[in-house]
Amino acid sequence: MAQGQFSIFKKGYISYFPIFVHSIRNLGMKKLVCPQCKIAAMYVKNEKGERLLVYVTSDGTVIPKNEGESLEGYDVTEVFCLGCSWHGSPKHMVKY
Numbered sequence: 001m002a003q004g005q006f007s008i009f010k011k012g013y014i015s016y017f018p019i020f021v022h023s024i025r026n027l028g029m030k031k032l033v034c035p036q037c038k039i040a041a042m043y044v045k046n047e048k049g050e051r052l053l054v055y056v057t058s059d060g061t062v063i064p065k066n067e068g069e070s071l072e073g074y075d076v077t078e079v080f081c082l083g084c085s086w087h088g089s090p091k092h093m094v095k096y
């Protein structure tokens with residue numbers, strides 16, 4: 001969805017850019033950040049203790065940072081900050 005809008009932008013409709021930014025916000029695509037150190041880089045863990053890098057959108061959805069990765073098996077109810085010792089529910093993250 002974001003890519004489709006980007007291709008409109010690339011075609012030269014620069015005046016559409018504010019609408020593009022606005023619609024991303026409306027779609028809840030803005031990233032939430034750590035309440036302590038204010039970075040968006042988070043990870044989640046699975047039962048084996050493996051980490052997967054993620055970010056969290058403003059509606060509290062956990063999204064894998066790298067395309068094609070799956071959250072299957074990972075506990076998305078608790079996220080861990082890469083920048084500090086904070087961890088907790090994605091709902092406790094803050095808007096930048």
Ligand SMILES: [Zn+2]
Nearest residue numbers: 034037081084
């Ligand atoms: Zn942090």
